[in-house]
Amino acid sequence: MGVILPSERRTFKARAFLALVYAILSLGAITMVYPFCIMIASSISSPYDYSRHSPVVRSLVDPADRYMRFLATLFKRFPREVYPDAPEDWTTWTSVAKDRDGVTGFYRRHFLECGERAEDRRFLESLLELPPEELVCNYDPRDVAGFIKKKYGTLENLNAHWTVPHKSFFDISFSLESHGRAAPGVKLDDYREFEREYVRMALERGDFVCRTMPGDLEASAPAIRAAVNAQFAAHGWRDFAVGAAANYRTVGDYLFLRGRAFANTIILVVLSVLASLTVNPLAAYALSRFRLPATEQILLFLLATMAFPAAVTAIPGFLLIRDLGLLNTFAALVLPTVASGMSIFILKGFFDALPRELYEAAEIDGAGEWTVFLRITLPMTTPILAVNALNSFIHAYSSWEWVFLVCQDESHWTLAVWMYQFSQVFAHQPWCVMAGFVLVSIPTATVFLLCQKVILRGIVLPSMK
Numbered sequence: 061m062g063v064i065l066p067s068e069r070r071t072f073k074a075r076a077f078l079a080l081v082y083a084i085l086s087l088g089a090i091t092m093v094y095p096f097c098i099m100i101a102s103s104i105s106s107p108y109d110y111s112r113h114s115p116v117v118r119s120l121v122d123p124a125d126r127y128m129r130f131l132a133t134l135f136k137r138f139p140r141e142v143y144p145d146a147p148e149d150w151t152t153w154t155s156v157a158k159d160r161d162g163v164t165g166f167y168r169r170h171f172l173e174c175g176e177r178a179e180d181r182r183f184l185e186s187l188l189e190l191p192p193e194e195l196v197c198n199y200d201p202r203d204v205a206g207f208i209k210k211k212y213g214t215l216e217n218l219n220a221h222w223t224v225p226h227k228s229f230f231d232i233s234f235s236l237e238s239h240g241r242a243a244p245g246v247k248l249d250d251y252r253e254f255e256r257e258y259v260r261m262a263l264e265r266g267d268f269v270c271r272t273m274p275g276d277l278e279a280s281a282p283a284i285r286a287a288v289n290a291q292f293a294a295h296g297w298r299d300f301a302v303g304a305a306a307n308y309r310t311v312g313d314y315l316f317l318r319g320r321a322f323a324n325t326i327i328l329v330v331l332s333v334l335a336s337l338t339v340n341p342l343a344a345y346a347l348s349r350f351r352l353p354a355t356e357q358i359l360l361f362l363l364a365t366m367a368f369p370a371a372v373t374a375i376p377g378f379l380l381i382r383d384l385g386l387l388n389t390f391a392a393l394v395l396p397t398v399a400s401g402m403s404i405f406i407l408k409g410f411f412d413a414l415p416r417e418l419y420e421a422a423e424i425d426g427a428g429e430w431t432v433f434l435r436i437t438l439p440m441t442t443p444i445l446a447v448n449a450l451n452s453f454i455h456a457y458s459s460w461e462w463v464f465l466v467c468q469d470e471s472h473w474t475l476a477v478w479m480y481q482f483s484q485v486f487a488h489q490p491w492c493v494m495a496g497f498v499l500v501s502i503p504t505a506t507v508f509l510l511c512q513k514v515i516l517r518g519i520v521l522p523s524m525k
């Protein structure tokens with residue numbers, strides 16, 4: 061029965077109460093949606109605007125901010141040699157992003173009211189004529205792995221040419237070379253070639269400017285300003301879209317090209333869900349149907365397993381898996397999570413509430429125990445089984461600690477483990493990490509949206525009982 065009777069709904073107190081309830085629910089929804097919007101916006105942001113932590117990407121609606129964001133991709137710091145009239149407090153791109161009025165005025169002066177738009181590629185072509193040591197490059201660290209992999213093919217070939225071996229293409233950095241502190245060698249030569257690769261790719265795309273610039277910015281300031289304006293006018297939206305998708309491209313290259321990571325995740329999820337939907341209903345049905353003498357003690361034992369956090373059971377669980385010789389196998393990932401004390405407890409309570417007359421009628425008709433279980437009991441518990449399946453899916457899909465512990469072999473790692481590794485490797489690029497979180501959350505959100513009616517029934521029915 062509802063809290064408010066139908067006859068009371070038109071009263072002032074009832075309407076005020078309902079308004080308060082809806083306001084609280086709306087506030088709760090906002091507290092959930094707002095962080096998610098920040099994560100989405102951060103996943104398509106860049107070093108220029110990530111620090112805002114805003115639920116809306118301003119560059120989508122503000123051309124001035126989009127212009128400054130494009131400028132930030134070309135220079136490591138604000139190019140005061142190119143734009144000497146900029147505010148003095150623009151020392152970093154973060155400080156520039158916070159000055160919204162200043163960015164708008166800058167865009168108006170240097171793009172809307174400026175006629176310097178050299179729509180030719182002589183500026184880029186001139187860069188190829190300069191000596192390598194006279195070039196500077198605000199390279200994107202995400203482009204290094206692709207360039208090196210394209211040149212050397214395999215890590216073995218790369219390590220044979222470089223003095224310092226690398227375990228992954230994503231570990232490579234040109235930080236010393238870009239700051240002029242690297243000793244002459246093969247790696248420095250590769251960096252010089254990498255600088256010129258930006259110019260060659262820009263010419264192939266029909267661009268007017270790229271991340272590689274002349275070392276003397278002040279002398280080339282007029283040409284740079286004209287090329288920047290021509291590029292933004294011709295390809296502003298395209299460059300923005302490419303930059304926004306670059307984070308997801310990096311995540312895709314790292315996660316989904318890791319050998320068997322995707323296949324391992326699918327196999328683990330399928331096995332975990334099937335095992336959970338087999339073992340838990342059978343155990344609950346046996347406890348409910350056959351009235352074992354120690355039923356209460358068994359339930360108490362099952363619920364006691366929930367009193368210990370995963371960190372406490374990890375060490376004995378690892379020792380058990382090791383002694384059974386199951387390390388680096390799918391059995392080590394699936395078997396420890398097959399039975400769930402809470403699932404068995406909830407299912408038993410629901411089985412106990414089913415009318416006994418159903419089972420008596422089935423026995424009179426000659427139905428066997430398996431027929432009663434499969435064709436009478438399970439169809440009536442579909443909503444609760446859906447909730448159990450969802451819980452098993454979430455645990456198998458998102459759990460990385462246990463996988464990392466019992467499977468040291470990378471060939472058995474799932475997407476969750478690689479996502480953890482990705483968050484460590486790209487910790488200095490949190491916008492890429494946010495893109496990774498968005499991607500890995502899509503399967504869970506999809507499953508919930510497709511099965512939400514069945515899942516909600518599974519949540520409501522036990523409470524009604």
